[in-house]
Amino acid sequence: MANKKQETVFTPIGLSSDNTGKVEISVDLPEPTVKNHKDLGLSEEDVVVMFEQMYLQRRFEERAMQMYQKGKFGGFLHLYIGQEAISTGTVFALDDEDDIITAYRDHGWGLVRGISAKSGMAELYGKATGCSKGKGGSMHFVNTEQNFWGGHGIVGGHIPLGGGLAFANKYNGNNKISATFFGDGAVDQGVLHETLNMSQLWKLPAIYVVENNGYSMGTSVRRHTVGEIYERAKGYGMKHAVFNGMDAFTVYENMKKIADDVRETSEPWFVEIRTYRYRGHSMSDPQKYRTKDELEAYQKNDPIERIKKYILEEKILTNDEVDEIIQRVEQEVLDAVDFAEESPFPEPEALYEDMFAGTPFIHDKQ
Amino acid sequence: MAVLQFREAIREALDEEMERDENVFIMGEEVAEYNGAYKVSEGLLDKYGFKRVIDTPISELGFAGIGVGAAMKGLRPVVEFMTFNFAVLAADQILNHASKVRYMLGGQASVPIVFRGPNGSAGQLAATHSVAYDSMYAQFPGLSVIYPSEPDDAKGLLKSAIRNEDPVIFMESEQMYGLRGEVSEEEDYLIPIGKAKVKREGSDVTIVATGKMYHIAKQAADQLSKDGVEAEIIDPRTIKPFDIETVVKSVKKTNRCVIVDESHPFGGLASEVGFLIQREAFDYLDAPVQRVTLPDVCAPFSKPLFDLWLPDAKRVIEAVNTVAYR
Numbered sequence: 168m169a170n171k172k173q174e175t176v177f178t179p180i181g182l183s184s185d186n187t188g189k190v191e192i193s194v195d196l197p198e199p200t201v202k203n204h205k206d207l208g209l210s211e212e213d214v215v216v217m218f219e220q221m222y223l224q225r226r227f228e229e230r231a232m233q234m235y236q237k238g239k240f241g242g243f244l245h246l247y248i249g250q251e252a253i254s255t256g257t258v259f260a261l262d263d264e265d266d267i268i269t270a271y272r273d274h275g276w277g278l279v280r281g282i283s284a285k286s287g288m289a290e291l292y293g294k295a296t297g298c299s300k301g302k303g304g305s306m307h308f309v310n311t312e313q314n315f316w317g318g319h320g321i322v323g324g325h326i327p328l329g330g331g332l333a334f335a336n337k338y339n340g341n342n343k344i345s346a347t348f349f350g351d352g353a354v355d356q357g358v359l360h361e362t363l364n365m366s367q368l369w370k371l372p373a374i375y376v377v378e379n380n381g382y383s384m385g386t387s388v389r390r391h392t393v394g395e396i397y398e399r400a401k402g403y404g405m406k407h408a409v410f411n412g413m414d415a416f417t418v419y420e421n422m423k424k425i426a427d428d429v430r431e432t433s434e435p436w437f438v439e440i441r442t443y444r445y446r447g448h449s450m451s452d453p454q455k456y457r458t459k460d461e462l463e464a465y466q467k468n469d470p471i472e473r474i475k476k477y478i479l480e481e482k483i484l485t486n487d488e489v490d491e492i493i494q495r496v497e498q499e500v501l502d503a504v505d506f507a508e509e510s511p512f513p514e515p516e517a518l519y520e521d522m523f524a525g526t527p528f529i530h531d532k533q
Numbered sequence: 534m535a536v537l538q539f540r541e542a543i544r545e546a547l548d549e550e551m552e553r554d555e556n557v558f559i560m561g562e563e564v565a566e567y568n569g570a571y572k573v574s575e576g577l578l579d580k581y582g583f584k585r586v587i588d589t590p591i592s593e594l595g596f597a598g599i600g601v602g603a604a605m606k607g608l609r610p611v612v613e614f615m616t617f618n619f620a621v622l623a624a625d626q627i628l629n630h631a632s633k634v635r636y637m638l639g640g641q642a643s644v645p646i647v648f649r650g651p652n653g654s655a656g657q658l659a660a661t662h663s664v665a666y667d668s669m670y671a672q673f674p675g676l677s678v679i680y681p682s683e684p685d686d687a688k689g690l691l692k693s694a695i696r697n698e699d700p701v702i703f704m705e706s707e708q709m710y711g712l713r714g715e716v717s718e719e720e721d722y723l724i725p726i727g728k729a730k731v732k733r734e735g736s737d738v739t740i741v742a743t744g745k746m747y748h749i750a751k752q753a754a755d756q757l758s759k760d761g762v763e764a765e766i767i768d769p770r771t772i773k774p775f776d777i778e779t780v781v782k783s784v785k786k787t788n789r790c791v792i793v794d795e796s797h798p799f800g801g802l803a804s805e806v807g808f809l810i811q812r813e814a815f816d817y818l819d820a821p822v823q824r825v826t827l828p829d830v831c832a833p834f835s836k837p838l839f840d841l842w843l844p845d846a847k848r849v850i851e852a853v854n855t856v857a858y859r
Contacts, residue, residue, distance in 0.1 A: 266606075299639035309638040316605060317638050321629050327595050328630065331602015338558070338584065338608060358625070361595025368590070521636050522675050524643035525698030528727065528774035529674070531809070 179390050181456055192461060193381035193388055194441045196468065199414035203481070207420055209259070211483045217259065217415050218474045219492050221251040224275040225471055226500045227284055231274070231291055234504060235450055240292045242304045247275040249413075249445035252470035253378055254279045256418025257346065261426050266314045266332040266345040268325050270353065272378075273318025277308030280315035284503035294510035301513045302521055323349060323356030326375065330362045333373035337433060344372040344429045346422075352383030354392055354399070366435040367403045373435045374425055378412065380444035385456040400437035412442035413468040443468075534715040540573045542684035542716050543649075543705065546691035547574065547611065549721070551581055554609060557695055560587040560596055561613030561650075570615050571651070571710050597623035597648065601630045604646040609695060614650035617666045617704060623648075631700040632675040647694045652680060652704035653745060653795045654832060657839050663832035667744070668794070668801035670702045671773040677726050678772040680704040682747035684714040686770050689724030697726065706745045729776035731783065735763030738853050739783040741806055742793035743769050746844060750793050753849035762857060772802055780806065781813045788819040789856040793849055798826040820856040825849050 200207075204214050228246045235244050247254070254275040261267070269276045277287055282298045290297030291305055299307050309317040316332060319325035329347025336343040353359060354377055366373050383391045400407030408425065411417045418440065425436050443465035447454045478484050484492075519529055537545070551557045558581075559574060565588040568575040578586040589596040593614060600610040614620040620627065631644045653665035671678045679694060679701060681687040687705070694701040716722075732747070733754055742750035747768050754764040765783050769776055784790050790810055794803035803824035810822050825844045833839050853859075 268602075297639070299637065299641070302639045303637040307637045307639075309641045311638075311641045316602075316642065317634075319630075320637075321625060324598075324625055324629055327598020327626065328602035328605065330595070331599040331604070332606055333602075334599050335603040335606035335608050338603070339606075358594050358598065361590070361592035362598065364590060365592060365595055365599060369587075521640035523699050524635060524640075524645070528677075530773060530775065 181387060181390055182458070192464065193457070194379050194443065196413060196441050197409060197411045199411045200417040200420050202416065202420060204416065207416060209419065213259065214474065214478060214483055215492070217255050218471070218478055219496060220279055221255050221415065221471045221474065222493065223284065223496050223499065224251045224254065224278050226496050227278060227287065227503070228274055230500045230504055231288065232446070232450070234291075239508070243271070244291070244305050244450045245272040245448065246446040247272050249465065249469070250378055250380060250442045251275050252415040252418050253348075253412045253440050253442060256415040257422045260419050260422035261346060262343070264314060264343050265426070266316055266336070266343065267348070268316040268329045268332060268345065269318055269348040270322065270325060270350060271306035271318050271320045272350065273306065273308045276348070277310060277315060277318070280310050281313035282308055282310045282315070284499050285506040288503035288507040289510045292507040292510070293512065294507055295513040295517065296506070296510040300517065300521065323353040323358050325349070326353065326356070326358050327362045329375065330366050330371055330373055333366070333371040333435070334369070336372055337370070342430060344374065344426060346374040346376060348376045348378055350383065351377055351379040351381070351388050351396060352391065353377070354396055355383070363400070363403045363405060363435075363437060367405050370433045371435050372429050372433045374429055374438060375435065376438045376440055379439050379441050382444060382448065382456070384448040385452065387456065397437065397439035403437070405435055405437045407437045409439040409441065412440035413465070413470045413473070415470060415474055535718050536713050537684050537716045538710065539684045539687055539705065539712045539714070540571060540710040542688040543573050543691055544575065544577070545716075546688045546695070547577060548580070550692055550695040551577070551585060556607065557609045557611065558585040558587065559611045559613060560589055560600060562589055562591055562615050564588060564613050571707060573710070574613070593619050593622040594626060597626035598630065600646050601626055601634070601644055604644045605634065605642045609645050611647045611649060611695060614648065616655070616662065616707070617650055617652045618662045618664055620648065620650065620666070627670070627676070627700075627702070628673055632673045635699070636675065643698055644700050645698050647691075647701045647703050649691070649703035650705065651707045653706060654843055655707035657834050657836060658832070659834040660831035665795035665827070667702070667704055667772045668796040671802070675699060676773065677701040678704070679726060679770065680744035680772055681770050682709070682744050682768055684712065685716045686724060686730070686768070688716050689722045690726065690770060692721070693723050693726050696723075701726070704744060709745060724770070727771045727774035727776055729767050729769040729771075729779040731765060731779065732768045733764065733766040735765040735787070737762045737787055738764050738789040738791060738856060739780065739787045740764050740766045740791050740793060740849065740853070741769060741780055742766065743772065744795060746793040746795050749844055749846050750849055752846035753853065756846060756850055757853055762853065762859075764853065775806070777806070777809050777813065781810065784810055784814045785817045788817055790818075790822045791849065791852040791856055792822065792824045793844055794824060794826045795844065796826060797829055798824070799829065801826060820858065823852040823855050825852050
């Protein structure tokens, strides 16, 4: 028996163990759908709206990042860049009346569910005109009028809230469903287990979606969780799927099928959508845990470039028409920045507002 | 007036509110087929069915969160914890979500939910099953905290809690479920949240005590009366919002005050109320305010140690003697 003393290791070692020069890929992307928009029942106009919507999310966040770096506003800023096909494909697949709730990487979700670039940007600035009146900031975009129940800041904390939205829909017998989105990091929280168990037991009309973007903050999937994420569903006897999240058509195709099934059977689904986060976890992230090569490999699959190429190849729009959209979105985002800059901050009284729906009580208010 | 057990008063409140509003439902461990771990929800499954009386797995965090989500959509969940000692597992949902969702979403969603169940010690159950959490929840903006002491208070306040538009923590006690008391037969009997009640009039000392501690204060007051000391007992009933006016009014009359608090001493109800009294009635005090609380140690199992740990009438009398310089 060899008596070689080995270093004790708990968490699997990340980049520092890699001296082979091989690029470590944190998530394997399944093949995207081969269907075209007609096969999927999408009109040419739908495809154009998808592109415009994704491009808006991208430019909104790129500008937000710029303004943040200029010191225009503070707090956290978790960017969704790279994941836009998921929000966009999903919103096309669900009914407008269906409920959506997500974690703190929520700007894209807010924009696809009716928050204007102006009120979104104003929220980032903490202005009174923001979608959450400057009370929530980047992590708490919300638009309940269009059934978007918010960004939420505690990793995994909103998962049972999504179950509760589904519970209420079943209770009310309204044939609506809820879709709850969270990152791969949230998969490690105990509340996911509790919620999945009750959802299957109670047959809640809910879809739980892991947006696996490769990293739980700075810890790659292989280093923070065991096995394949979607296979967790098997422990609950829950329907499940895994698919490519870098292609809006693939997201649309799968989410439509799943949403139809949930509506039909009132049985929940657990879904892993594989994607990639181009930016750091938040703005303060030096990203030393991944290689540039890995990032570049995923950027070759960019969902926005992909749909743009499709639009041009299918001759849905000409180059000039695409440019027009790009210019229009650019202007919309610049206008949003101006709006946010010019908007007033909340009045001091606002500190005490929005705590209570009923009779307010503020203990020992001085 | 009807004489009801504490559990029956709570059940009547649940029943009446479920009858009145289709959106009210109850969920928790053993609430349905078992008829309630403490028989509070007995018979409600038969009357309202499986849609509105829901057994949950032992998943406090999960079902508390499902309740919060359902409340955001407009339902009115009454979530039962078998004891608030187990609700610690649900703290993220109560403290981070129920109490904060409305504010951080700029008022776009509200959470009309009631979390209810027994609070504090239920006898020799050792450290993890014996803590009173009312002061802890009262720390958090947005939560109403109710800890009634008698069946009448329980009924009127629970009905108000279920109708409240914001989250309410409603606390009971395993040891009070069998307690009998007169309960108003007034139709739709509602007690406003945040109003204290003077439950015994007296001119020599003010004792503030709620929940199970009210009964200890009452024993002490009966004893003291035999010695010619007349205590005024104020039962705040609601920890938050706290009715400090009623307490201050009494202290201005008696000039002395003892607060009995089932929580640990640091930063609890007793320290908060003591602070407010010194600020609002400093010139009226003839002695420093005293408090009777749990000691700053965990609950022991062994009977003699346990008896030392939990506040009792003897300690209340000692505190009264201290403020009365007897």
